[in-house]
Every structure is written in structure tokens, then in C-alpha cells.
Amino acid sequence: METKRYFVELSYNGTDFHGWQMQPNGITVQECLDKALSTYFRQEIVSLGCGRTDTGVHATQFYAHIDLVNVTHKQIANATTGLNALLPYSIAVHRIFEVATDAHARFDATAREYKYHLHFQKDPFKLDRSWLYKGELDVEKMNQAAQLLLQYTDFSCFSKSNTQTFTNNCKISHAMFELQPNGIIFTIKADRFLRNMVRAIMGTLVMVGRGDIEVQEVSKIVESKNRGNAGQSVPACGLYLVAVEYPYI
Known part of the structure; x- marks a missing residue:
């Protein structure tokens, strides 16, 4: 099995979310994104974001990295359309692209x-x-x-x-x-x-x-x-x- 790392670029209106990071007491952007990613790619996916925005905070540019196993070029090419169809209107994925296996959305940001x-x-x-x-x-x-x-x-x-x-x-x-x-x-x-x-x-x-x-x-x-x-x-x-x-x- 071949595992590759990808960056997901997205934006979101944070009004209805309890911030970015997954938590038990409210719906978050990460929770919605991971659910859409797991559904589209048909494998369990946990994303890691470039930071943690608080409840009600918005993002016009946000990056998260994910690891995918045995995905096809066609899946990646159609990922933006497929993911946006699964996500609420308050979250939009703009692109998904391959990066180095050790690339890190949070720690690599300058x-x-x-x-x-x-x-x-x-x-x-x-x-x-x-x-x-x-x-x-x-x-x-x-x-x-x-x-x-x-x-x-x-x-x-x-x-x-x-x-x-x-x-x-x-x-x-x-x-x-x-x-x-x-x-x-x-x-x-x-x-x-x-x-x-x-x-x-x-x-x-x-x-x-x-x-x-x-x-x-x-x-x-x-x-x-x-x-x-x-x-x-x-x-x-x-x-x-x-x-x-x-x-x-």
C-alpha cells in the first residue's frame, strides 16, 4: 500500500462552528472536513490543520494536511468537486495537492x-x-x-x-x-x-x-x-x- 501526503486548501465561515479543532461539545470545521474526506476517499482520514481558530472565527485561507492510501489520479482530480458536494455551504475546498511525505501544515508555515x-x-x-x-x-x-x-x-x-x-x-x-x-x-x-x-x-x-x-x-x-x-x-x-x-x- 502506498501512502502519500496531500495539502487541502479551504475557507470557511466560522459562525456556526465551535472553531477548527475537533471537540466533543460542538460541531467543528475539522469534524465536517474529516467526514467529507473519509466519505469521498472511502478511508478513515484525520486532517491536521495549520492552526486552531476559535469559535466564530473565519478563514479565507486555511490549510490542512492528510495522508491517503492508494488513491487514483482521477480521485484527486475530482476531489474539489466531490468534497464540496459533501460539505456544508459554510465550508469550501479550493484545491488538494500532493506534498512531501514529511510536509506539515502547522509546523512548516513561515x-x-x-x-x-x-x-x-x-x-x-x-x-x-x-x-x-x-x-x-x-x-x-x-x-x-x-x-x-x-x-x-x-x-x-x-x-x-x-x-x-x-x-x-x-x-x-x-x-x-x-x-x-x-x-x-x-x-x-x-x-x-x-x-x-x-x-x-x-x-x-x-x-x-x-x-x-x-x-x-x-x-x-x-x-x-x-x-x-x-x-x-x-x-x-x-x-x-x-x-x-x-x-x-
């Missing part, structure tokens, strides 16, 4: 990019896809504070406790707010992210934007390495994983 969407005026078409913020924000000061993050690597202050990670070090390469006609979009890119990190960063920068803290206080928060000093996590509905980079893709 960078990840998230976007957080916030809007100011009620909009039914942004329901569960963006955070409705009722108030004014100083986006210029928020951008000044965001740039301070690029000076640090230890982001313990933005991490959930007891996450079983070996290190809280991350290298942020980009953090920027952009004004939109009805809101703002925050884009942040790093080599890796901690659990809840982006939502905690966003909550802290919102504190700057509404004048609760000064720009330079963000440096003190990061240096404290204390989650209790950072802002509250913003709602999951506005968060999107939008890009995952690999040296061989």
Missing part, C-alpha cells in the same frame, strides 16, 4: 496573516462577519500603538493562560489599521500567533483609540507579560485568517 473587521453603523450584511462598535476611535493613535508591537517578541500579555505552548515569542512583521467607508480593518502578520492573541491585541489598541490609555502604555503592557494588563478580547465575529505562507507553496 507566516500567517489575520484581518479584523470593525464597523460603526448598523449593517445587517455584516452580522456575524464584523464587530459593530458604537463609538469613535482615533485610528491614527491606534496605528502608532500598533507599530510599537514590531519592537517586541514576547507577547505573553496577549496569550490565554494554560495553552501548553513552549514559548510565547512571536515576530510580528506588519500591523496596520485601514479606514473603510463604514469602519476599519486591522491587518497583522507574524511568523506565529498565540491563542487569542489577535483579539487581545485588537482589544488593547481599541483602548488607545477611545482614549482609555496613551500610545506608550502599550509598550508597558507588553513588557509586563501580564494578560491582566491588556485589553479585553474583542468579539470573534470580526476575525479572519486570510493567508498562510509556506516555503514550498
Whole structure:
């Protein structure tokens, strides 16, 4: 029997899911994907994702790797159509392609990019896809504070406790707010992210934007390495994983 490894590229609306990773208390993206994969390829398949998005978080680009035994070229060629027919409308598979047998969707990723969407005026078409913020924000000061993050690597202050990670070090390469006609979009890119990190960063920068803290206080928060000093996590509905980079893709 010949076993080959494949990457599955997909996207999903996370509103109806309890995050990516399989769990006993709610339906997850991984559960739906694995069921569709196992049905289509007629073998038991357990996927491994490039990360773990929380309940309600979306992904416009997400990768998972799987191992398949004795599949045909025709099965792979028709896999996108076949899998999408089995998946709910909130999950879409874009392609499936062979990679090296030791390729790893999570550990091989060299960078990840998230976007957080916030809007100011009620909009039914942004329901569960963006955070409705009722108030004014100083986006210029928020951008000044965001740039301070690029000076640090230890982001313990933005991490959930007891996450079983070996290190809280991350290298942020980009953090920027952009004004939109009805809101703002925050884009942040790093080599890796901690659990809840982006939502905690966003909550802290919102504190700057509404004048609760000064720009330079963000440096003190990061240096404290204390989650209790950072802002509250913003709602999951506005968060999107939008890009995952690999040296061989």
C-alpha cells in the first residue's frame, strides 16, 4: 500500500462552528472536513490543520494536511468537486495537492496573516462577519500603538493562560489599521500567533483609540507579560485568517 501526503486548501465561515479543532461539545470545521474526506476517499482520514481558530472565527485561507492510501489520479482530480458536494455551504475546498511525505501544515508555515473587521453603523450584511462598535476611535493613535508591537517578541500579555505552548515569542512583521467607508480593518502578520492573541491585541489598541490609555502604555503592557494588563478580547465575529505562507507553496 502506498501512502502519500496531500495539502487541502479551504475557507470557511466560522459562525456556526465551535472553531477548527475537533471537540466533543460542538460541531467543528475539522469534524465536517474529516467526514467529507473519509466519505469521498472511502478511508478513515484525520486532517491536521495549520492552526486552531476559535469559535466564530473565519478563514479565507486555511490549510490542512492528510495522508491517503492508494488513491487514483482521477480521485484527486475530482476531489474539489466531490468534497464540496459533501460539505456544508459554510465550508469550501479550493484545491488538494500532493506534498512531501514529511510536509506539515502547522509546523512548516513561515507566516500567517489575520484581518479584523470593525464597523460603526448598523449593517445587517455584516452580522456575524464584523464587530459593530458604537463609538469613535482615533485610528491614527491606534496605528502608532500598533507599530510599537514590531519592537517586541514576547507577547505573553496577549496569550490565554494554560495553552501548553513552549514559548510565547512571536515576530510580528506588519500591523496596520485601514479606514473603510463604514469602519476599519486591522491587518497583522507574524511568523506565529498565540491563542487569542489577535483579539487581545485588537482589544488593547481599541483602548488607545477611545482614549482609555496613551500610545506608550502599550509598550508597558507588553513588557509586563501580564494578560491582566491588556485589553479585553474583542468579539470573534470580526476575525479572519486570510493567508498562510509556506516555503514550498
